[in-house]
Amino acid sequence: MNDLTTEILLANPQGFERAAEIWRAGGLVALPTETVYGLGADARNDLAVARIFEAKGRPRFNPLIVHVASVDDAKDLVEWNDVADRLASAFWPGPLTLVLPLKSGSGLSPLVTADLPTLAVRMPANPLAQDVLRGFGGPIAAPSANPSGKISPTSAEHVKAGLSGKIEAIVDGGTCDVGLESTIVGLFDKPTLLRPGGLPKEALEAALGEPLGVHSAADPLVAPGQMTSHYAPGASVRLNASEAEEGELLLGFGAVDCTLNLSASGDLREAAANLFHHLHALDAMNSKGIAVSPIPNQGLGVAINDRLKRAAAPRD
Numbered sequence: 001m002n003d004l005t006t007e008i009l010l011a012n013p014q015g016f017e018r019a020a021e022i023w024r025a026g027g028l029v030a031l032p033t034e035t036v037y038g039l040g041a042d043a044r045n046d047l048a049v050a051r052i053f054e055a056k057g058r059p060r061f062n063p064l065i066v067h068v069a070s071v072d073d074a075k076d077l078v079e080w081n082d083v084a085d086r087l088a089s090a091f092w093p094g095p096l097t098l099v100l101p102l103k104s105g106s107g108l109s110p111l112v113t114a115d116l117p118t119l120a121v122r123m124p125a126n127p128l129a130q131d132v133l134r135g136f137g138g139p140i141a142a143p144s145a146n147p148s149g150k151i152s153p154t155s156a157e158h159v160k161a162g163l164s165g166k167i168e169a170i171v172d173g174g175t176c177d178v179g180l181e182s183t184i185v186g187l188f189d190k191p192t193l194l195r196p197g198g199l200p201k202e203a204l205e206a207a208l209g210e211p212l213g214v215h216s217a218a219d220p221l222v223a224p225g226q227m228t229s230h231y232a233p234g235a236s237v238r239l240n241a242s243e244a245e246e247g248e249l250l251l252g253f254g255a256v257d258c259t260l261n262l263s264a265s266g267d268l269r270e271a272a273a274n275l276f277h278h279l280h281a282l283d284a285m286n287s288k289g290i291a292v293s294p295i296p297n298q299g300l301g302v303a304i305n306d307r308l309k310r311a312a313a314p315r316d
């Protein structure tokens with residue numbers, strides 16, 4: 001389907017009502033969250049969820065995060081436990097996704113979990129996301145609202161550029177505050193970091209009082225969507241560059257002479273919020289390559305470097 005008229009909905013009660021109406025009818029609506037824009041569908045509707053994969057061109061084996069408006073709504077979907085309670089009271093609503101055993105009778109489409117016995121669930125902090133979820137009153141499955149393998153969207157314009165004509169609507173909630181996808185933690189025998197993201201590992205470990213487990217690449221329960229090449233702009237990407245070479249644009253960090261700077265003052269929070277935005281902007285300049293300054297590998301820098309490594313990976 002490539003011939004839909006994609007409506008741009010204002011983030012007001014009429015817009016939320018329209019979004020809920022489209023979701024109830026099995027349609028796709030992109031919604032703003034504090035991390036990145038999500039491409040949402042009713043998580044209980046097989047056809048609607050299948051359309052997410054189709055619109056993104058996403059491999060079927062890659063499961064989706066379900067977004068809920070409250071902790072109680074999450075408890076209807078997964079086998080909740082004490083560690084989930086501790087992390088949710090510290091960090092929900094917010095950029096943290098918890099992976100827990102799927103509850104039987106959850107009513108979710110098996111496409112959402114790609115048939116895994118676990119479910120990734122999160123309660124977003126963006127008040128507009130909460131309003132639109134509450135207005136619908138059910139679980140919304142939402143991957144990032146970008147064509148599979150491309151840069152994640154941090155504004156309604158990014159979503160429109162990537163998915164216009166393939167989805168029914170976009171709720172325009174401005175730019176995303178965090179700008180990086182959520183941190184994913186698997187709550188199995190030991191809480192395990194599955195994907196670094198908008199909530200730094202250090203904060204999680206402080207709340208848990210113990211280090212997070214690290215997953216082994218061979219573990220099939222590890223966030224399976226983490227292909228090596230991802231977030232890829234059209235141009236090639238070169239990391240840890242001190243300056244741009246001939247034909248390259250420099251994505252800077254700190255006090256450097258560059259085309260666009262993630263944060264001139266070297267602030268990792270600002271850099272995270274700017275990351276996808278700047279990659280989209282540099283991509284639109286159609287250069288041969290994008291060189292990127294070194295980013296300190298601590299706090300949010302871990303997730304920023306993870307995304308940049310994927311953007312730079314050889315593509316199949």
Ligand code: TXA
Nearest residue numbers: 035038063064118119120143144181182223224225226
């Ligand atoms: O911030 C975010 O997390 C954004 C916004 C829209 O909420 N969503 C997002 O979704 O980044 P997506 O689909 O682009 O990434 C979801 C990741 C994938 O790597 C997927 O493999 C993993 O979550 N995942 C989903 N369900 C899982 C499960 N049951 N076990 C392990 N990993 C899972």
Ligand code: MG
Nearest residue numbers: 143144152181
């Ligand atoms: Mg994504």
